[in-house]
Amino acid sequence: MVMSKPLAIVLLSSGMDSAVCASLASKHYNLAFLHIQYGQRTAQKELECFYKLSEFFKPTKIFIAEAPFLKRIGGSSLLVETLPIPEEEEEGIPSTYVPFRNGIFLSIATAWAEVIGAEKIFIGVNQIDFSGYPDCREEFIKAFNQAILQGIKPETNIQIEVPLLYLSKREIVELGLKLDTPFELTWSCYKNNEIACGKCSSCRLRLKAFREAGVKDPLPYIEV
Amino acid sequence: MVMSKPLAIVLLSSGMDSAVCASLASKHYNLAFLHIQYGQRTAQKELECFYKLSEFFKPTKIFIAEAPFLKRIGGSSLLVETLPIPEEEEEGIPSTYVPFRNGIFLSIATAWAEVIGAEKIFIGVNQIDFSGYPDCREEFIKAFNQAILQGIKPETNIQIEVPLLYLSKREIVELGLKLDTPFELTWSCYKNNEIACGKCSSCRLRLKAFREAGVKDPLPYIEV
Numbered sequence A, B: 001m002v003m004s005k006p007l008a009i010v011l012l013s014s015g016m017d018s019a020v021c022a023s024l025a026s027k028h029y030n031l032a033f034l035h036i037q038y039g040q041r042t043a044q045k046e047l048e049c050f051y052k053l054s055e056f057f058k059p060t061k062i063f064i065a066e067a068p069f070l071k072r073i074g075g076s077s078l079l080v081e082t083l084p085i086p087e088e089e090e091e092g093i094p095s096t097y098v099p100f101r102n103g104i105f106l107s108i109a110t111a112w113a114e115v116i117g118a119e120k121i122f123i124g125v126n127q128i129d130f131s132g133y134p135d136c137r138e139e140f141i142k143a144f145n146q147a148i149l150q151g152i153k154p155e156t157n158i159q160i161e162v163p164l165l166y167l168s169k170r171e172i173v174e175l176g177l178k179l180d181t182p183f184e185l186t187w188s189c190y191k192n193n194e195i196a197c198g199k200c201s202s203c204r205l206r207l208k209a210f211r212e213a214g215v216k217d218p219l220p221y222i223e224v
Helices: A016-028 A043-057 A069-073 A101-116 A138-151 A169-178 A201-213 B016-028 B043-057 B069-073 B101-116 B138-151 B169-178 B201-213
Strands: A007-011 A030-037 A061-066 A120-122 A159-161 B007-011 B030-037 B061-066 B120-122 B159-161
Touching: A007 A016, A007 A101, A016 A030, A016 A043, A016 A120, A016 A169, A030 A043, A030 A101, A043 A061, A061 A101, A061 B069, A069 B061, A069 B101, A101 A120, A101 A138, A101 B069, A101 B101, A101 B138, A138 A159, A138 B101, A138 B138, A169 A201, B007 B016, B007 B101, B016 B030, B016 B043, B016 B120, B016 B169, B030 B043, B030 B101, B043 B061, B061 B101, B101 B120, B101 B138, B138 B159, B169 B201
Parallel strands: A007 A030, A007 A120, A030 A061, A120 A159, B007 B030, B007 B120, B030 B061, B120 B159
Antiparallel strands: none
């Protein structure tokens, strides 16, 4: 008798980290892809990449959750068009920080996991070459996992998986290359929906990672 | 110099518990009312009551968050019309349990609190005469508060307040009467948008509470 693989949710923003998470998860789990549209500037491009990544990975389930309240809550240059996306390193918490975004995303993932019977939630947070967001740190993930276990039905067990937490961006690129992650279908730019800007903190981290890994990023950029 | 009161979010479903929370919070805080529309059967009636309660309490801020993904995730008789709302006591976790609902609601509240500078989030959870939902217990609230503190900006402090946690439903009614909570503007029924059914677990808990407190519930019921 062939046992079917257990089910794992992958929070897939369509960025390179979440795509590498999908490659990792696909080795041991059936995939359930969760994408959140929350009024971010590049929502359209992320959705397009999400569909392409879904064609590539052929997950068992996909779910696109609309969370329009995040844009109305605001408080982030990713959401508020009148706040510029910074092109230089910022001190402290960057303006692109979206308040408690990973808390909201993990909560939605937990609700879905309970209903579809997923055992794992993969999220591509990273605290090495990271953007300084408090909700990308191990302490947060651990505390949130405790809250999940207290808040769900007692017979359910859901674990958050953060396989990229202590990898450098370079190591993430190298891992993705090894796993044949389709980086050409991913999107990292915070600013543009057509050609990546090459200047926002997300583009800069990505470009640095590919440069250090010694390979060319398959995406075109306006300016590098 | 008159110091203005600090700001507190009240998660206001428009049920009697959250209305009593609003009365309590109004003593020491400026109010920010947060209501969530998530495709629940009585969404229309709850919204109507939310507006009436807002007229009554005159909060500094109101926010209505739409979370339509919860209905699409399903898994609860509050959300799925083909599942009946039970009229009898259920064993174990009731069918009206909405997966990780309070996790999602508290996450949205946390994001809003960070942006508007609220220090407290009041939520009317109760684990004495409660419905058996795992996300209404003290262990969950404590664990979630830890996750909040790890996930928000380090200079921010947000505390969840659960003043009704260890009150009986009777005591909640008595407290509301003492504080002049406008129970006539609240809604508890899980089933109907017009006249409360009197039979669902939420109506039964409410009616029992008023009966034990020795006062008449100001709402009309189809059948009691």
